[in-house]
Amino acid sequence: MNALLEDLKARGLVAQTTADEELHEHLSSGCQTLYCGFDPTADSLHIGSLVPLLTLKRFQDAGHKPLALVGGATGLIGDPSFKAAERKLNTDDVVENWVNKIRTQVSAFIEFGDKENSAEVVNNLDWISKMDAISFLRDVGKHFSVNAMIQKESVKQRIDREGAGISFTEFSYMLLQSYDYAALNKMNGCSLQIGGSDQWGNITGGIDLTRRMNQEKVFGLTLPLVTKADGTKFGKTESGTIWLDATKTSPYAFYQFWITTLDADVYKFLRYFTFLSVEEIEAIEAKDKEIKGRPEGQAILAREVTRIVHGEEGLASSERITEALFSGDLSALSESDLAQLAQDGLPTTEVVESEKSLVELLTSCELAKSNKMAREFIKNGAVSINGEKASDSEMVLQKSDALFGKYTVIKRGKRLFNLYIWK
RNA sequence: GGAGGGGUUCCCGAGUGGCCAAAGGGAGCAGAUUGUAAAUCUGCCGCGAAAGCUUCGGUGGUUCGAAUCCACCCCCCUCCA
Structure with missing residues (x-):
């Protein structure tokens, strides 16, 4: 049994894995390279990307080497997975600009250096743009069966549903992401891909392609989709998406987002979004259950996550504002x-x-x-x-x-x- | 290329000439209650103080009057080739 994998499971962070037992062995046999992709669909990532980002760090802390893939190429195409409608294509320079911003953002979550397990950021534009159409169709496309592709749950609603549809462009997305995996396996020896549970289809596609192109057995692990107990969408507020970029969502607004977490979700989110151990979180939960009235979980969650994303300073300023506005008498505030x-x-x-x-x-x-x-x-x-x-x-x-x-x-x-x- | 179906306010979705700023649901917001929760109840949910104005893919047109009819255009779906 691999300790990391056990911890991830205890946190509820494992939605699906391929070859579970072998994956345990694989992760227990030294430093492995894994990757997770982040497509540039805006000039910043939002909290939806937080679970995979933190999971990369968890792997790194356990001695594995994380690669953060920024989708300079796939971002130009658009992932259709579980999307209800075709998306608008963005121009090259817009995507390039976003790639640069996201590269910086992603880099803050993992450690770089010259250790065996130091992180790297890669961009799939580097290899995908080198490929010509003929090689793509012959070397990659030949390994995919359209019959199988249209069976994938991730594109089903686009194919089955009246009024929807999918362009060849988006339909091809899976081939590109699959090729990424094969390419990273070849270049970096990457043997595990992680991603949100909506990425299962793309990940298994990559595993199959890697086996066919490189004759290598590689693994996949998906993270759960973050849901809220009341059924509303996670990560949105009245003022919109909660971004990781401090200029788009202030540390204070970010902190406030976590403070308002539902009781029914808070311990789950502590497991997902903080590095507190499962035991510590269970202790918090037990303590909150004893006292009636306001639980402590939300405050701890807000503090931990704000610190991870915005650092000690961002946290301190968020707490100062919160303290002043919510627990004090406004007229008692001094000019300073x-x-x-x-x-x-x-x-x-x-x-x-x-x-x-x-x-x-x-x-x-x-x-x-x-x-x-x-x-x-x-x-x-x-x-x-x-x-x-x-x-x-x-x-x-x-x-x-x-x-x-x-x-x-x-x-x-x-x-x-x-x-x-x-x- | 041919035939058919469709594009409605944040989302889903009703609406086929006036009674439509447009049913219903969801989401959201506010008040009460509370813990900056949940649940519940109440109210709001295009803009404007009001008169009124702007909105139902786009542009024109018919009509006293159009989301609703006509023409052309754009986009999507289904089937045929």
Whole structure:
């Protein structure tokens, strides 16, 4: 039995594996090379990629060599797996730009150097772009049966479902990803591919192709799709996707995302997203069960994950804001506390006028999408100014009323804040 | 290339000339309750203070009036070649 694999299973991180017993042996017989692909579909990865990224690190910590593959080539094609509709193609330079950003991002999660198990980042454009159409069709395509490909669950809905469809471009995606595996096996001796459970079809395709092209037996392991107990989609909030890039989702917003994790999910997420041991997590859970009232799991989860993604500083600033906004009296904050909040990344809006209506203040930032919504929020009693509930929808705020003649903190709903700085 | 079916507000999906800013569901948001949970209940859910304005793939047209009819175009699906 391999300890790493046992730990992954205990964490619920193993959805499927190929040749389970042999994989145990394989991982127990020294440093193995594994890879996981990340396709550039935006200028940043989001928390959906966190599980595979952390899993690469788990393998590295156990002595294996992780390769992070950035899909410079596959990103130009688009993975159809479990996607309801054909996707728009992005241009070369857009994808290239994204590749560079994601390469940097991915690199933060694994360790580089000159050790046997030091990580590497590879780009499949390096080998796929060298291949010509004839070789692709003869050397790769010949190994695939269309009959088998259309049976794959990952493209079924696109083939069976009335109104959907799949282009040859996207249908070919599986061949490219499969070829990646064979190529990495040949070049780097890579013998394990990991990925989300939606990648099962692509991974097994790669395993088959590697056997046929290189006569090598390689393995696959998929990670579970992260789901929430209430059935809603993981990783989205009102303000959209939770990105790993601090300029797209602030460390504070990131921290808040984890704080609001459902009780029913929090211990599972601790297993998935932190490096705390399974025993430690079980102890937290047991303790939370004893005390009634607010559990500690969410805070620990938020702290651990924010630290992993945004470092100690990002965590510290997130905690400062959270502390100030949620457990204190806003009017008790000092001028320097308020300045610090702005510094820490609390959403901030500058006000140049010397007076402005509450409705306008709300719509000038993310707090309200339209005047109508702003009035609705005020009417419902959802808005408070410096901790005081606002009830007059036609209210006008003066600069002179601001805290220290400069700051106004407006809250909408239970947990959305904006700091206004009067100039 | 031929024949047929389809593109509706975030998603699914109803709507075939006025009663349609457009049923229903989901998601989302807000209030009460609470723990910055869950469950439940209530309200909101195109813009506008209102008059009204903009929206049902695109562009034109018919009509007093169009998401609904016509023409052309774009995109998707199915079958045939």
